Amino acid sequence: MKRLGMALFALVLVVAPMFLAPTQARADVGDGTITDYRVVATVDADGNASVQLTLTYVFGSDGGHGVKLFLPLRQEIGNDPDHWRMLDTTIGQVTSPSGANAEVQTDEEDGNLLVRVGSENQIFHGTQTYQVNYTIHGLIAPNQATSGLDEFNWNAVGDAWEVPIDSVQVTVNGPAAITRVACFSGSDFSRPCDAAMSGTAATYSARGVGNGSGVQVVAGFPAGTFTQAAQPRLERRLSVGNMFPLTPWTGGAAAALSALGLAAVFRRTRRGARDQVYLGLTPGVAPAPGQEGTVGYQTQDVPVAVQFTPPADARPGELGTLTDATADNKDITATIIDLAVRGHLRIDQTGKKDWRFTRLNGGDQPVGYESKLLSKMFSAGDQVTTDDLRESRYAGMLTDTQAALHKRVTTDLKWFTRNPATVRGLALAAGLGLIVAGVGLGLLLGLVGWGLVGVAGVLTGLAVLVMNNKFGHRTAAGSAVLAQTRGFELYLTTAEADQIKFEEGIDVFSRYLPYAIMFGVAERWTKVFAQLAEQGRYTFAPYWYTGYGYGFNYSTFSSSMDSLASTMSSSMQHATAATSGGSGFSGGGGFGGGGGGGW
Numbered sequence: 001m002k003r004l005g006m007a008l009f010a011l012v013l014v015v016a017p018m019f020l021a022p023t024q025a026r027a028d029v030g031d032g033t034i035t036d037y038r039v040v041a042t043v044d045a046d047g048n049a050s051v052q053l054t055l056t057y058v059f060g061s062d063g064g065h066g067v068k069l070f071l072p073l074r075q076e077i078g079n080d081p082d083h084w085r086m087l088d089t090t091i092g093q094v095t096s097p098s099g100a101n102a103e104v105q106t107d108e109e110d111g112n113l114l115v116r117v118g119s120e121n122q123i124f125h126g127t128q129t130y131q132v133n134y135t136i137h138g139l140i141a142p143n144q145a146t147s148g149l150d151e152f153n154w155n156a157v158g159d160a161w162e163v164p165i166d167s168v169q170v171t172v173n174g175p176a177a178i179t180r181v182a183c184f185s186g187s188d189f190s191r192p193c194d195a196a197m198s199g200t201a202a203t204y205s206a207r208g209v210g211n212g213s214g215v216q217v218v219a220g221f222p223a224g225t226f227t228q229a230a231q232p233r234l235e236r237r238l239s240v241g242n243m244f245p246l247t248p249w250t251g252g253a254a255a256a257l258s259a260l261g262l263a264a265v266f267r268r269t270r271r272g273a274r275d276q277v278y279l280g281l282t283p284g285v286a287p288a289p290g291q292e293g294t295v296g297y298q299t300q301d302v303p304v305a306v307q308f309t310p311p312a313d314a315r316p317g318e319l320g321t322l323t324d325a326t327a328d329n330k331d332i333t334a335t336i337i338d339l340a341v342r343g344h345l346r347i348d349q350t351g352k353k354d355w356r357f358t359r360l361n362g363g364d365q366p367v368g369y370e371s372k373l374l375s376k377m378f379s380a381g382d383q384v385t386t387d388d389l390r391e392s393r394y395a396g397m398l399t400d401t402q403a404a405l406h407k408r409v410t411t412d413l414k415w416f417t418r419n420p421a422t423v424r425g426l427a428l429a430a431g432l433g434l435i436v437a438g439v440g441l442g443l444l445l446g447l448v449g450w451g452l453v454g455v456a457g458v459l460t461g462l463a464v465l466v467m468n469n470k471f472g473h474r475t476a477a478g479s480a481v482l483a484q485t486r487g488f489e490l491y492l493t494t495a496e497a498d499q500i501k502f503e504e505g506i507d508v509f510s511r512y513l514p515y516a517i518m519f520g521v522a523e524r525w526t527k528v529f530a531q532l533a534e535q536g537r538y539t540f541a542p543y544w545y546t547g548y549g550y551g552f553n554y555s556t557f558s559s560s561m562d563s564l565a566s567t568m569s570s571s572m573q574h575a576t577a578a579t580s581g582g583s584g585f586s587g588g589g590g591f592g593g594g595g596g597g598g599w
Contacts, residue, residue, distance in 0.1 A: 031060035032598040034165040034210060035127070039156050042173040047140040047230025049154075053132045059598060063125040066101060066118015069132065069596035070160055074111050074235070082242045083234040085138060087592055089113050092133035100128040112594060138232040139591045142223075146583035149180060149220035150230075153584030153591055156204070157215035159187055160595025165210030172202045172219045180220035184587035185209050189216040192587075214593060218584035232591075243446030250452040257453060261434075261460030269467050274298050275474040275482075276417070284483035286476075295476045306494075307487030308501045315367070316514040317405055318413065319485045322478060325420035325469045327405035329569040330518060332373075332398065335405075336568065337561070338514035339370060340544040345377075349548040349560060353567055355386045368412070369404030376400065389571035398572035415478030423472040427464055434461030489519050497531040510542055517565065523558040 036056040043049045057067050074084040094117055096102040101119040108114070117130055141151045156170045168185075172178075183195035183204040193206035193215065204217045236242070244250075278286060278293040283302040287293035310319065316338050320331035336357075340347050344362035349355050359374065359382045366374060376397040378384060389397070406421040434457050442454020474482060492515060502508055509529045516525035532538035540557075547560065584590050 032064060032163050033058045034161075034163055035167065037157060037165050037168045039168075039170045040173070041154070041156070041171070043139070043152055043175065045175040045225065045227050045230070047137055047226050047232075049136050049139055049152075051134050051136060053134075054129065056127060056129050057598060058127045059125055063123040064118075064598040065120055065122060066116070066124070066128075066599060067130055067596060068117065068599050069115040070109075070158070070594040071113040071115065071134070071136075072111060072158070072592060072594050073108065073113050075138075075591060076237075077234075080234075081239055082237055084237045085591065086233040086235050087136055087138040088233060089134055089136045091115055092135065093131075094133065095131050096129060097131060098127070098129040100124050100130065102130065115596075116599065118599065136592060140226050140230045140232070141584065141591075142226055142230060144583045147180065147220055147585055148223060150223055150225045151584050152217075152219040152221070154217055155189070155214050155590045155593030156217050157185075157206075157209055158593030158595045159189075159212055159214035159589075160593065161210040161214070161597060162212070162595065163210055163597045164208075166207065168204075168206045168209055168215050170204040170215065170217050172204075172217060174200050174202075174219060174221055174225070176200060176221050176225045178202050178219050178221060180218075180585065182218040182585045182587070184216045184218075184589075185213060187213050189214060189589040190587050214589075214595075216584065216587065216590045218590065220585070238446070242449060244442065244451040244455075245449055246452060250450055253450070254452045254455045257456030258459045261456050262463055265460060265463045265467060269470040275479045276476040277479045278476045281480075284480055284487065286480045293476065298479065302483065304483070304486045304490055306491050307484055308491055310488045310512070310515055311481045311484040314481060314485075315370070316518040317369075318409055319481075319515070320518040321405050321409050321420070322415050322474070322482055323485060325416070325424070325472055327402040327421075329398070329572070330520075330565065331405065332401050332572070333565040333568050334514045334518040335370065335373065335401070336377075337517055339366070339374065341510045341514060343544070344370075344374060346544055346546070347564070348546040349564075350385070351548060353386075353563055355564055355567065356383060357385070358383050367408065369401055369408050372404055373397065373401045386567050386571050389568070390574040392575060394572070394575040396576075398576050409478075413478075413481075414475055415481060417473040417475055420469065420472045424468045427468040427471045431461045431464035431468065434458070434464060437461075488515065489521075492516050492519055492521050492525055495528065497528050497535070497537075500528065500532065507541075507543075509538070509540070510544065513561075517561060522561050526558040526561075 034055050034057055038054045040052045041049045055067070071089050072087055073089060074086050077083055077085050091104065091106055091113075094102050094104045101122050101124070102117055103119050105116040106113060115132065117132065118124075139152055139154045141153050143149075144151050152172060152174065157165065157168055177199055178197045178201070181195040181197045181202045181204070183193040183206065185191045185193045185206045193204065195202065195204045195217070197219070202217070202219045204215070206215045209215055274297040276295050277283070277298045279296040281287070281293060284305065284307070315335065317327065317331040317335035320334060321327045339345055339362070342362050342364055343360055344366060345360055346358045347355055348358070357377065359378045376394065377389075379393065380388070388394070403421065406419050409415045410419045438454045438457020438461060440454070441457055442451040445451050445453050492512065500508065509525070513522060513525060516522045529538050529540070533540060547557065
């Protein structure tokens, strides 16, 4: 699931920028200053503004190549989250009356037009003057309800300038007599500044702006001054709301497809992944050697009969893998305890959460995955501690043993038709593929407002991920051993002290403890034998384990085993790892804006 979480997180990083507003670009500036910022804007009846910007720039002590401007090309609409207000801008002639280099480079960046004036090959010092001519459309707000006027509403000095601007003068020439003017400055365009009007012209002035503080100018014309062409151009703004709207059609389609996808997953895991069984034989019974049984598929849950011993020649780690089709950390820990019980190693608890393992010569022959585990565990010598196991040299101990266990139950014991790790890996890949396909389809259909349909692919993919270990088959032999395993689990889970079956020459407690750890009932198993010890019918003498402190304390033994399992898991895993809108006469900012500085 961690991989899934990282995959979904990466997908969010890719998709999220589509829904974000364009950021106000910031200039890469030094310590320059604009002493004089003069703007003349001439607006025609179609709403096109011809702008002439003249600025006097004083470079800092290190000089600079020139100046650059950021002019926004689109803007949020406060009451319309589904559209951008487009600010169509075209750069015209750019000159330098003071003789500085006036070469122009333009580029679009984060919804802004970047205009760079100057040359990388030249450095200028002192005071230089630059004149930039451009046209812009989209600054008119026709027939505003609050003022009753057609408003020319413009951030003549944007709030993205990062150099100080000493003096600003703005002139607006319109196609008709101006009836009302307003000027605002500051970082939030709330501080009044000077404004005057005369006929078809208006003038505005402000001082001490720049460094994030701009100037908004508003000129009101009689309603109807501007033609229909003056209306701002709108473009669709992609958002969650308009790409994934919930309507009867989109919701119905998404629900229907999701139901079909989930039903297919359910059918595949409930019917297509049924285990094989021997037909006509009692669950847990296999044909006698040399006989062939009739193999079919399990159609219903079978009752579990108590079994007083584990399946013959079956190790606890193998049975744990058979039970849930996964060789997990608990199975590895149970294997290590089992190897200790069988005399291949001794476990000494040296602290509350510290253990030392000493290799011994066991009485039986370990199978393949057990030999690999012992070799890796004692690769540096005959003793190793839980702290040592955190070192990188033991990195493969966990994953290699898990892989060997999966191979053991599939190839050697033939309990599965296919390696469960492979089946699970394919299921995880399919689940992630369905999620990615669902997201991609949702984004594609979102362009026409049907993005919600992609949810079906995402939900189906998530279902496959959750059910990833339900797609494999157990063989008939595996099903027979599984029935025996369930019966033995029932015994360990329910047996009382007077029901324990002792075997001649066998420490039943130690012998079955690894299985109890694998089944998660080690504490109960220990308590049963504690009762037998109190009755004088059993004596704790674990030859394979030395406890922490004085003597053997069965009351803390089970918790020590739990702590050992947790510490072993942690050690092995550690080794494996690493806006604007409305009337402009109330301030708050207008259309356009941007900023700039030196470079």
